[in-house]
Amino acid sequence: MNHSTTANGRETGLEVSTQAVEAEIRDRADPQQVLADRVAQLYRQMPIAIGATFIAGAIATFELQGRWLKELVLIWWAIVVAYSAGASLLLYAYYRSSDKVGTAPEWLRWLGIAALGNGASWGLAGGVFFRSLSDEQQVFLAFLFAGMASVGIPVYAASWPIFALYAAGILGPFFYVLLTFGNRLFVEIALLVPLFYVINVAIAYRLTQVFHSGYRLRHAYGKLAQDHRALNRRLERQLVELEEARRQVEASGRKLALFAERAPIAVLELQPDGTVAEVNHAAEILFGYAAAELVGGPMKKLVLAEFHDEFDRIWRQLQTSRESIAGLKIRNPRRDGIELTCEWTVTPLVNFQKEVIAVIAQGRDVTAQLEAERMKKEFTSTLSHELRTPLTSIIGSLQLINSGVMGDVDKEIGELTVVAERNSQRLLDLINDILDIEKIESGKVTLVPEVMRVDELVRESLVLNKAFGERFKVSFQSHGDIPERRVHADRKRLLQVMTNLLSNAAKFSPEGGIVEISTEDAGANVRIAVHDRGSGIPEAFRARIFGRFTQADSTATRQKGGSGLGLAICKRLVELMRGRIGFEDRPGGGTTFWFELPRRTA
């Protein structure tokens, strides 16, 4: 009992939904399209209507003409022929029409008129001829009318109002004639005519409904089939795309697995609870454990105890932020007890629900690198202090002797102390250059930029380097006017750049040569240039002239001195001040070194 109720209930539900689906399908049919189909159906049947009317009309004419009112019969026949011709023309026009769908209501109206005309032509026969005919002929005509009215049902069934018009055209006059005949039997027959009419129209109405829903279903089905095909095509396309995507994912998955497996860095996949899910070969080598010893165990096994708190903190951060963290330096114990410092990048993998499903940890042993950095720092500090301090004593002593404040010394001894002082100074310059380039390249140099006048700087550099030039028997001169210009730069560092360029020019100028300094505008920049008359820059050397420890040839280095770092320092300093530096051949021989800085307005 219970069971059947449930079943019934379910069935009813199913039925309702099926009906709903059907209704929806029917609604998919375009009403205009359905009407057009019904009109087409009516026109397709029209040849039957025309043919039947013409043939029946011909027989009736033949039957009636010999006996009664010959002219009237012929006129009626002419009407039948006219109807047939008119209806044929209408049919022809319909088939020639290009827009049968849009104009369907019009064609239906025309057909209605034609059907009424058709019916009325028979009605005319009934109204005019029936009363004066013999009994046999009356039976013949009655039979003809009944037949014509019945034939109209299938012919006009696609639209019951048209059938109603047609049948009314036939039966209306006939009904009137029978009713007014004066004979009781005929009156009784007349009363049956409307009944016959109503039944026929009712049948036509039912048929119209059937046709109508048939056409609607046909259209709905067509639409459905169309949708279905489109859906199928789309599905197929998506299937192809999906397959392609799957292949790509698979390929990139393989690639990723390869990357992880063959990577020189340790890669560990961790579960959200912090246990190791997978490790690569590099991790095994780095920590000295086999993969099987690590997988399933806690990651903390690879973290030094004093870093456990930090590990927990990072782990919580990963769970909440769900973002990658890079540059974590953590000390990790190896299996043999040796501690490593590794730099880790940890990346949580997040699913669609934004839950962390795994964490990928990538670690790189930076122990040696940190040690190297520490040693470099120590070395730099040693250079800075431990070398400068003795040099201070050496240079200081020699300067005191050479300056004559200690009294006169023997000429040859004096020459030697000058050599000693000059070379101590070279050693100091080299140390300073090395410290400078190290500081610049490690980003530790701090510039103190100010808005300053370039022309003043140029004049100052000329004064400061005058003595150096004299040593090489070279004089520095400004070329033309030095206009008043301002730049935003570090004064001391810019002076260092100028000193480097001037001393280079002096070193590589011929004895008695003149080095010229010019200042000019170059677009939005100020360009300061140092022009020499040296032998020019050899082709092979041009590309690396601003590199470290570079000089055109080592003989010159020994002769002239210099660390080979001067131009490298200049380039980096100028670039730190948002400028640029370069060189070009000087017309008439020699080289021009220049640098540009953004011009400031006063």
Place this chain on the structure above:
Amino acid sequence: MPARPLNRICYVEDDEDIQRIVRMSLERVGKMTVAVVSDPTQAIAMIAEFHPDLVMLDWMMPVMDGPTLFRQMKLRPETSALPVVFITARASQPDLEELKTLGAAGTISKPFSPKDLPDQLRAIWAALP
């Protein structure tokens, strides 16, 4: 600029060679009177006794470095007003900035030129209020 010329210098330095060069430079080139202190822990007493116009401190010394000594001098009334010039091999910008904020009158970087040292000191002296 102080009214009197710069004359008496007290120099705190642990390196004997540099002591000698500075002494010669200031005495011979600069014609100044110099007192050299090797042990920074004795420096304050020596300074108080010598009454220098200006104190030169080496930055890096064992036992007590220059900046520490300088801070101690600032706490003592007999030395707190004296102008102090640091002489240092560490000439990085942040270091020099730090000395300026401590209230140093000036800095001279190692290696310095003994020929020019007296002039450098006089320039710093001249710039004092």
